[in-house]
Amino acid sequence: xxxxxxxxxxxxxxxxxxxxxDRGVREDVAEQIGEYSDMSVTGTRxxxxxxxxxxxxxxxxxxxxxxxxxxxxFDLFSRVREQYPDAACILYTDATFAEIDNERxxxxxxxxxxxxxxxxxxxxxxxxxxxTRGRMQVGYPVPENEDERLDTVTEYDLDExxxxxxxxxxxxxxxxxxxxxxxxxxxxxxxxxxxLACRGAEWSVFDRQNTICTYSMLExxxxxxxxxxxxxxxxxxxxLEELGIRxxxxxxxxxxxxxxLGELCLIHDTPRTYDEAxxxxxxxxxxxxxxxxxxxxxxxxxxxxxxxxE
Amino acid sequence: xxxxxxxxxxxxEPTVGGTHKSVMKLLIGSGNEGLLFVTTSQTxxxxxxxxxxxxxxxxxxxxxxxxxxxxxxxxxxxxxRTVSRPSNLTGINILYSSLYEQLxxxxxxxxxxxxxxxxxxxxxxxxxxxxxxxxxTLTGRIKTSxxxxxxxxxxxxxxxxxxxxxxxxxxxRGDTQVSDETxxxxxxxxxxxxxVRTHDQGVR
Numbered sequence: 001x002x003x004x005x006x007x008x009x010x011x012x013x014x015x016x017x018x019x020x021x022d023r024g025v026r027e028d029v030a031e032q033i034g035e036y037s038d039m040s041v042t043g044t045r046x047x048x049x050x051x052x053x054x055x056x057x058x059x060x061x062x063x064x065x066x067x068x069x070x071x072x073x074f075d076l077f078s079r080v081r082e083q084y085p086d087a088a089c090i091l092y093t094d095a096t097f098a099e100i101d102n103e104r105x106x107x108x109x110x111x112x113x114x115x116x117x118x119x120x121x122x123x124x125x126x127x128x129x130x131x132t133r134g135r136m137q138v139g140y141p142v143p144e145n146e147d148e149r150l151d152t153v154t155e156y157d158l159d160e161x162x163x164x165x166x167x168x169x170x171x172x173x174x175x176x177x178x179x180x181x182x183x184x185x186x187x188x189x190x191x192x193x194x195x196l197a198c199r200g201a202e203w204s205v206f207d208r209q210n211t212i213c214t215y216s217m218l219e220x221x222x223x224x225x226x227x228x229x230x231x232x233x234x235x236x237x238x239x240l241e242e243l244g245i246r247x248x249x250x251x252x253x254x255x256x257x258x259x260x261l262g263e264l265c266l267i268h269d270t271p272r273t274y275d276e277a278x279x280x281x282x283x284x285x286x287x288x289x290x291x292x293x294x295x296x297x298x299x300x301x302x303x304x305x306x307x308x309x310e
Numbered sequence: 311x312x313x314x315x316x317x318x319x320x321x322x323e324p325t326v327g328g329t330h331k332s333v334m335k336l337l338i339g340s341g342n343e344g345l346l347f348v349t350t351s352q353t354x355x356x357x358x359x360x361x362x363x364x365x366x367x368x369x370x371x372x373x374x375x376x377x378x379x380x381x382x383x384x385x386x387x388x389x390x391r392t393v394s395r396p397s398n399l400t401g402i403n404i405l406y407s408s409l410y411e412q413l414x415x416x417x418x419x420x421x422x423x424x425x426x427x428x429x430x431x432x433x434x435x436x437x438x439x440x441x442x443x444x445x446x447t448l449t450g451r452i453k454t455s456x457x458x459x460x461x462x463x464x465x466x467x468x469x470x471x472x473x474x475x476x477x478x479x480x481x482x483r484g485d486t487q488v489s490d491e492t493x494x495x496x497x498x499x500x501x502x503x504x505x506v507r508t509h510d511q512g513v514r
Contacts, residue, residue: 074400091404096408097391097401097404097405097408100404102393102394102398102400102401102404103394103398103400103401105400106397106398106399106400106401107399107400107435107437107440108399108400109399109400109403109440109443109444109447110400110403110404110447111407111447111451112403112404112407112408113407113411114408114411117411117412117415118415120411130450130454131450134450134453134454135446136446136447136450136451137443137446137447138442138443138446139438139439139440139442139443140439140442141442141475141476141478141479142478209439215475218474218475218478219471219474231469231471231472232432232436232438232468232469232472233438233471233472233475234438235436236436236437236438237437237438237439
């Protein structure tokens with residue numbers, strides 16, 4: 001299970017970590033980025049120190065020179081992506097393409113900005129903002145209306161709802177009805193899917209890039225992946241395999257205004273199919289979940305009645 | 311062709327019988343625009359030949375090619391730069407960014423990008439998370455710099471469900487299929503041409 005805690009900084013201040021052995025460059029970058037109130041920057045000179053910073057504070061963006069005293073920027077970016085898969089990585093460097101060992105890390109997709117081109121340091125703040133706000137380095141598809149969708153998600157007090165037994169009861173009923181290994185009710189946040197309820201597994205949160213939900217949210221109607229390992233989008237996702245997710249079916253949790261908050265999902269450890277009647281029942285379960293969410297959104301916690309499961 | 315913001319179009323075209331010509335014609339812009347090709351399934355030289363066959367005039371100071379086909383050669387006169395192989399997304403991405411910056415820093419305000427083709431990329435890079443990161447990075451750069459990106463994919467290499475997912479970073483999709491003549495040579499293929507459909511970017 002993923003255990004990190006993301007901040008909500010990406011919705012407010014962009015937290016930048018800059019790593020460069022040259023103090024002058026660090027000061028220049030701090031000055032450029034420091035001019036903008038929606039960004040904060042911390043500078044350091046080695047991978048080791050940067051790693052310590054990562055452990056202390058969440059980051060939205062890491063900028064690094066290629067050659068560092070204790071490794072390369074790719075070594076650093078690998079650590080960043082392990083901890084913060086959605087963090088933007090920018091190679092801001094004196095190194096030319098020929099000087100970068102790009103064959104050693106073939107899947108290290110980063111932005112590249114050469115210090116050798118005059119004026120590039122002035123472009124850094126804009127680049128940082130474009131990549132982070134525009135989600136230009138995330139490893140999954142993003143709904144077109146994502147900003148508005150996330151605003152709507154924040155209207156629901158999910159921490160409060162997660163303690164409600166009503167959602168656990170619905171998950172229990174659904175698991176029994178469909179005869180599957182696990183059922184969960186997931187809410188898709190900016191970087192993670194948080195589970196309001198889960199039955200049949202001890203799951204509470206997933207990195208967004210490892211969810212099937214972030215794909216199914218873009219589809220109309222229920223989505224069924226009969227065999228996850230036979231689907232080219234997920235067959236190489238080792239996390240799904242570790243969790244035993246072999247078959248997946250889900251339906252959107254859609255507000256009355258049409259915003260998709262997340263998914264109600266059925267999980268099984270072997271490939272399986274669902275007929276039309278199953279999918280209709282799944283829709284009804286999802287409607288019930290949304291109705292419970294709506295009731296709780298409209299009524300402040302202090303006024304919630306026992307009938308609502310408190 | 312008018313653009314208010316950058317646009318990225320995914321064009322499906324079967325490899326067998328497809329010529330890429332209709333796609334190439336979209337990339338022939340005005341004389342003051344830049345043009346960047348990324349090739350994984352044909353060499354840089356072949357791409358330039360195709361561009362010229364379609365009526366384009368290759369101009370080194372406003373054009374460049376990232377050749378990841380494994381069969382191409384670097385060429386200083388033609389501004390062709392090579393990357394080891396289609397699976398090397400790090401190399402393709404860094405070289406693409408570097409050439410894009412060079413074109414822009416030479417005073418070219420708008421750059422068009424032709425990507426031939428995503429099918430090879432998907433064949434060599436199985437992890438869709440990396441593919442999305444790669445596509446977001448390229449299409450994001452094109453969009454924020456008000457450029458135009460045309461990305462070609464063979465629809466027969468992917469399920470329709472996967473194609474729908476891959477569409478997300480793009481502003482529109484165009485489907486091109488083989489001609490009647492080609493269909494006669496390859497029974498089972500049908501002719502269908504659709505205009506490039508975009509959401510609301512005003513491209514075509």
